[in-house]
Amino acid sequence: MMVLIEWTWKLKEEERLLEIVDSELSDYPENEVLRFIMVGLFCTQAASSQRPSMAQVVEMLTKKVHLNQKALAKPGVYRTHPPRRLGSGAFSKASSSRTLKGNNSINPNGTATHCSFDSSGLSEILPR
Incomplete structure (x- = not known):
């Protein structure tokens, strides 16, 4: 889509x-x-x-x-579908502008690769 x-x-x-x-x-x-x-x-x-x-x-x-x-650089797009799972609690190419808990590798484009995190620290932001 x-x-x-x-x-x-x-x-x-x-x-x-x-x-x-x-x-x-x-x-x-x-x-x-x-x-x-x-x-x-x-x-x-x-x-x-x-x-x-x-x-x-x-x-x-x-x-x-x-x-x-x-x-001008390519725009950032937020996707609501979940990223592909690599294994237990690990994601591939999960877009992030924040630091996640665990081992991270963040490139200059703001994409975190092979990172794991504790979901208890996540917040869901909803529109008004």
């Missing part, structure tokens, strides 16, 4: 970003819409340290600042 951000990224890579716009919209400023979509992609980068601050987002949306698309 592909989520909206993955589809948007795919369209960006294929240079077809305007296909994300509702077909019912017949007249819109293409450059402005492309800019808004690109700002959204900057805000969803997998590494939170690469995402712009709110002040930067406001500036990107309201001023004619250059958006360095070469610095």
Whole structure:
């Protein structure tokens, strides 16, 4: 299953970003819409340290600042299905921006590989 951000990224890579716009919209400023979509992609980068601050987002949306698309990284996607199990309590490529209990190997992209953890320390975050 592909989520909206993955589809948007795919369209960006294929240079077809305007296909994300509702077909019912017949007249819109293409450059402005492309800019808004690109700002959204900057805000969803997998590494939170690469995402712009709110002040930067406001500036990107309201001023004619250059958006360095070469610095744009693939967005991070949260999956609700469980990761593949390697064995008792171990997961493969479990996305994490926090340190897990046990032995961890975390690469710069924020992906923990072959880590085990104690599930008693987990919290489930639910939307409002």
